[in-house]
Amino acid sequence: MTLLGAVWAWLTNSVHWQGSDGIPTRIAEHLWISGVSVFIALVVALPLGLLIGHTNRGALVTVSIMNVGRALPSLAFLAFALPASFALNLGLGFWPTVIALVPLAIPLMLVNTYAAIRGVDPDLVEAARGMGMRELEVLGKVEVPVALPLIIAGIRNAAVTVVATATLGALVAGGGLGRYIVDGLARQDYARLLAGAILVALLSITTEVAFAVIERLVVSPGLRLDRERLALPDAGGAR
Amino acid sequence: MTRSDELLGRAKGGATVEFRQVSKHYARSANGQPIAAVRDLSLVVQPGEICVLVGPSGCGKTTSLKMVNRLIEPTSGQILIDGVDVMTVDPVALRRRIGYVIQQVGLFPHRTIAENIATVPELVGWPKAKIRARVDELIALVGLDPASYRDRYPSQLSGGERQRIGVARAMAIEPPLMLMDEPFGAVDPIVRERLQNEFLDLQRRLGLTVLFVTHDIDEAIKLGTRVAVFEQGGTIAQYSPPAELLMRPATDYVARFVGSDRALKRLAVMRLADLRLSPVSSAGEGPVFSAETNVRDALAALLLAPRAAGTVVDSSGVPIGVVTMETIASAVQPVAASLE
CATH class of the missing domain: 3.10.580.10 (CBS-domain)
Structure with a gap:
C-alpha cells in the first residue's frame, strides 16, 4: 500500500471521526486555540495600530519591535511560553500554546493596520478634517473604511499563520490537529502524521477563504470598483 | 446660543472675512530661524464677494486659506468672520459651518455620491428625510441628475463630475463662506471653463462669500471680485478688483505676474x-x-x-x-x- 493510499484509508476510517481523538474534536480544538489567540491579538494590535497609524507617533519604535518579533521563530515563542504559563499557574496545553501564538499574530496585524492607515490618501483626511470631523470621526468614518481591505489582509495573514502554527501546541500537550502530527511522528505512524498535515493545510486554506468572504461583505463596493478600475489598464498590458 | 452658533449662524447671505496682520511662521530652517509662510497679511472680504488669492506656489496662499478654518493656526494676528475671532471658536464647529473644497476633491471613495454630500448634514445631525431631499437638490444644483448619480461611487464619475460633487458637498448646509483651494485645477480647460461659469452663476444666486486659491491669473481675473496677488515670502503685492489690477499694476512684480497680454485680459473683463x-x-x-x-x-x-x-x-x-x-x-x- 502506498503512503497516499494509507493516508486516504486513515482519513476515511470512521473510527477516526469519533471520540476525543476524532477529527471533528481535533478540528474544534484547533479552531478554538486559533480563535482565542487571534481574538486576543486583535484586541491588542488593532487599537494600537489604529492609534499609531492615525497619529504617526511612536511608529518607528513600535514597528521596529514588531519586526524583531517577526524574526523570532514560533518554536522560540513556545519555549518562552511554557515557563510563563507555569509561572502563571495556567498549566500545559491550551494556555502555553495561546501565549506562544498571540505574539506571533500581533506583529502581522499591527504592522499592517499601521501601514494601512498611513496609506490613506492625506487629501481625504484633510477633506474630512476640513469638513469638521473630530479626530475619532476622521478615523472611524474615513481612515478605517478606506484602509479596511489592507487591515483585513493583515488579520487574514495572522489568522492563517496562527492556524498553521497552532499545530505546535501538541508539543506542550495541547490538543488540535497537531496531535496527529506529533503522535504520528512518535509512533512512526506516517499515515496519521500526513493526514494531520493535510487537515492543517485544508484548515488554513479554509481560513483564507473565510476572510476573503468577510472582506467581500464589509468592504465598500466603492473601494472595490476603485481597485478594479485601477487594475484594468494593466490587464494584458505590456510590462 | 453658543459662540459657534453666533458665528456664521445667519440664515442667508455671505459672511464678512477679515485678516488682521496675520502671520504664520514655521521654525524649521537650518539655523533655527523661523521661516515666514505668511507675513503681516491684512485684507477684508465683503459679504457675497469672491476673493481670489493668487500667486506662485509656495507663496502662502493655501496657508492663508487654511488659517480661516484653522487647519493651520496663525502665529500672530487675527482672522475675523463676521467680527468673531476664529481662534475663540471650537474648530470643529467652525469647520462644519464653512464649505471646503480642495483640488483633489477628496470625495470619500467608500461612500456613494449621496453619502458624500450628506457628510456635514449627518455630522450636525439633520433628520434623514431632510438630508435626502437636500442631497437631491444639491446634485441637481450642480447640473447632474439626482436619480442616476445618487447611488454611484466617486470612482464611477469623470473628473468634472467629481469636481461638481465636491462643490455640492461643500454647499450642503448652505455655508455663508466657502474656502476653495484650486477646486477646478484637476480638469481639462473646457470642463474648467464650464465649471467656472456655473460656479459664478451659483455663487451670485446664493450670495456666498468665497475665498478662492489659484495659481492661474486668468482664473483669478475671471472669478475674482477682488484679487490678492501674493509674492514669495507670503506678502500681498496688490489687492484690487481685477480691472484695476490689469490697468494699474502696483509693482513690476504684479505687472509681470498678470502678464504682457494684460491689455487683452482687461478687455475680457469689460x-x-x-x-x-x-x-x-x-x-x-x-x-x-x-x-x-x-x-x-x-x-x-x-x-x-x-x-x-x-x-x-x-x-x-x-x-x-x-x-x-x-x-x-x-x-x-x-x-x-x-x-x-
Missing part, C-alpha cells in the same frame, strides 16, 4: 456698455453686439468684420452706439502706456 461708444450713424452696418458682450469677444469679431465697426444694442434691441477699433484702443491706452 463690457461694451463700459466703453465710450460713438453715436449711432445712419449706416448701422457691421456686426450687432449686445451691450453685455465682453470687449475681447467684440474685438475678435471686429477684426473679421469688413468695416471694423459694429452696432451695440441694449437688451431690448435698440442701438445705443457704434463700437470701432478706435473705441476699444482708447479704452486700453492707459494700459498700453504703462507697459513702457
Whole structure:
C-alpha cells in the first residue's frame, strides 16, 4: 500500500471521526486555540495600530519591535511560553500554546493596520478634517473604511499563520490537529502524521477563504470598483 | 446660543472675512530661524464677494486659506468672520459651518455620491428625510441628475463630475463662506471653463462669500471680485478688483505676474456698455453686439468684420452706439502706456 493510499484509508476510517481523538474534536480544538489567540491579538494590535497609524507617533519604535518579533521563530515563542504559563499557574496545553501564538499574530496585524492607515490618501483626511470631523470621526468614518481591505489582509495573514502554527501546541500537550502530527511522528505512524498535515493545510486554506468572504461583505463596493478600475489598464498590458 | 452658533449662524447671505496682520511662521530652517509662510497679511472680504488669492506656489496662499478654518493656526494676528475671532471658536464647529473644497476633491471613495454630500448634514445631525431631499437638490444644483448619480461611487464619475460633487458637498448646509483651494485645477480647460461659469452663476444666486486659491491669473481675473496677488515670502503685492489690477499694476512684480497680454485680459473683463461708444450713424452696418458682450469677444469679431465697426444694442434691441477699433484702443491706452 502506498503512503497516499494509507493516508486516504486513515482519513476515511470512521473510527477516526469519533471520540476525543476524532477529527471533528481535533478540528474544534484547533479552531478554538486559533480563535482565542487571534481574538486576543486583535484586541491588542488593532487599537494600537489604529492609534499609531492615525497619529504617526511612536511608529518607528513600535514597528521596529514588531519586526524583531517577526524574526523570532514560533518554536522560540513556545519555549518562552511554557515557563510563563507555569509561572502563571495556567498549566500545559491550551494556555502555553495561546501565549506562544498571540505574539506571533500581533506583529502581522499591527504592522499592517499601521501601514494601512498611513496609506490613506492625506487629501481625504484633510477633506474630512476640513469638513469638521473630530479626530475619532476622521478615523472611524474615513481612515478605517478606506484602509479596511489592507487591515483585513493583515488579520487574514495572522489568522492563517496562527492556524498553521497552532499545530505546535501538541508539543506542550495541547490538543488540535497537531496531535496527529506529533503522535504520528512518535509512533512512526506516517499515515496519521500526513493526514494531520493535510487537515492543517485544508484548515488554513479554509481560513483564507473565510476572510476573503468577510472582506467581500464589509468592504465598500466603492473601494472595490476603485481597485478594479485601477487594475484594468494593466490587464494584458505590456510590462 | 453658543459662540459657534453666533458665528456664521445667519440664515442667508455671505459672511464678512477679515485678516488682521496675520502671520504664520514655521521654525524649521537650518539655523533655527523661523521661516515666514505668511507675513503681516491684512485684507477684508465683503459679504457675497469672491476673493481670489493668487500667486506662485509656495507663496502662502493655501496657508492663508487654511488659517480661516484653522487647519493651520496663525502665529500672530487675527482672522475675523463676521467680527468673531476664529481662534475663540471650537474648530470643529467652525469647520462644519464653512464649505471646503480642495483640488483633489477628496470625495470619500467608500461612500456613494449621496453619502458624500450628506457628510456635514449627518455630522450636525439633520433628520434623514431632510438630508435626502437636500442631497437631491444639491446634485441637481450642480447640473447632474439626482436619480442616476445618487447611488454611484466617486470612482464611477469623470473628473468634472467629481469636481461638481465636491462643490455640492461643500454647499450642503448652505455655508455663508466657502474656502476653495484650486477646486477646478484637476480638469481639462473646457470642463474648467464650464465649471467656472456655473460656479459664478451659483455663487451670485446664493450670495456666498468665497475665498478662492489659484495659481492661474486668468482664473483669478475671471472669478475674482477682488484679487490678492501674493509674492514669495507670503506678502500681498496688490489687492484690487481685477480691472484695476490689469490697468494699474502696483509693482513690476504684479505687472509681470498678470502678464504682457494684460491689455487683452482687461478687455475680457469689460463690457461694451463700459466703453465710450460713438453715436449711432445712419449706416448701422457691421456686426450687432449686445451691450453685455465682453470687449475681447467684440474685438475678435471686429477684426473679421469688413468695416471694423459694429452696432451695440441694449437688451431690448435698440442701438445705443457704434463700437470701432478706435473705441476699444482708447479704452486700453492707459494700459498700453504703462507697459513702457
